[in-house]
Amino acid sequence: MVNDLAEKARMLRKHVVHLAADSPGAHVGGSMSAVEILTALYFDGVLRVDPANPSAPDRDRLIFSKGHSSAAYYAALAEAGFFPVSELDTYKKTGSRLAGHPHTGIPGVELATGSLGHGLPVGVGLAMAASADRSPGRVFVIVGDGECQEGSMWEAAMAAAHYGLDNLVVIVDRNGIQEDGPTEEIMALEPFADKWRAFGWATVEVDGHDVGELSTVLHEVPLTWGRPTVVIAKTVKGKGLSFSENTNTWHYGHLSEELKEQALRELGGVR
Template identity: 50%
Template sequence: MVDINFLEKKATKIRMDLLTMIYEGKTGHTGGALSCTDILTTLYYGVMNVDPANLNWENRDRFILSKGHSVEGYYCILGDKGFFPKEELKTFSQFGSKFIGHPNNKVPGVEMNTGALGHGLSISVGMALAAKMDGRSYRVFTLMGDGEQAEGSVWEAAMSAAHYKLDNLTAIVDRNKLQISGSTEEVMSLDSLEDKWRSFGWEVIQVDGHDYKQLLEVLGNTPKTKGKPTLVMAYTTKGKGVSFMENVAKWHHGVPSREQMDMALSELSARLGGDCDE
């Protein structure tokens, strides 16, 4: 049984690490990285079967970060899990670094380059179909943004996944309701997203994307329906964990000032009782 307190503390530390990486790298997609930290933490510390010492293990679970611009927390988790030395993250977005602003499969643990929105689900469908054809038991998880749902390729992939009965595929939508231009409903009305996904033949489950108990229950127990892919609609808060960033569209991307960094780290450190050590 995964300790919820462990996940909460781990996610808080990951938030502190990703903010530091953005501040030192002078670039990053802050709000979206913070909104999906709890989802990524749950997957990598409580759900997925992966082995940093055996990158090519054929039965490893696959993860694709389709909303690739929110890569910072992903990199921090992979470093913390031991896929590469954490010290390498200090090169984030520097000239010649493999730690660029979108997932790069030169980084150990990253399955596929992503970032152009709308492609991650298609890649995941291919991986899940390959598992079925090869008789393998691994699962495929992909994390999409809600603004990404305006991409037509998402729905082509959704249709294919249902057609091939890919119940080894779980797609997650980070439903924070904000994108680079503002509210998702003002940019391109999406609701009811749940109804749309159901109409494409998916099993749809809604969760609080910051509630570890809910996330563990859903993500750790798929498929929900045999013969159907699973869509997890995870309702989140953009900028989660830093009070002045939460639900503020301008923090879609942006680098905090020194004063803002001190405020953010102080807030997060308080949740750890002031103890930032492992």
């Protein structure tokens, strides 16, 4: 099973490489760092969603708030069966629905994202409604770490704790690097976990590239009844490619044919 999941993660990374090479470009760094988070959610039975019935009333809802990392998100949605894998070839091409940032015209997408700091407030509203209706559906919100510099994140974090939304889970892709450089140099977030704890969240830090560890935690949420959960997934920006790891150079970019071949070799063969 773990090998299957490792293979799935590898496949998502290859999709990202193709999307970044066959289109004007993609947010490679944040896509690669989020791969295992998406793998655990979609392919290890965490998310209760049905690609054949994406609007089922009591489904879990995943809000992909770091919408710029759409390449990985679309790869996961396609592999999960929300739309054909072949459609990935249309990424950011004229007439395609696969825009640079996700929107609700794409099956499986719950919220149009791309302007950062929007996912959590909307997630709070969804979780409040689910709670009031005693729906078994949970709300998962994947956010970037740089995104946590937005004030709206902390407004919503306050509200989620105040209303005791234990059906709400935030997963932070803590890759430590934002567009302009390391988060701690641009606008420091640390002590990051302490901030979430101080806001009243059940807080856990995991290796964000260990699908097993992510999965174990995500299968256990809520970590504390009556509190929202935040999973701080420590990740590596650009994970998996020698040239994109731990640098903001590949925050966004177009892969040349040469780099594409190198990337696919490093990931172990073509898709």
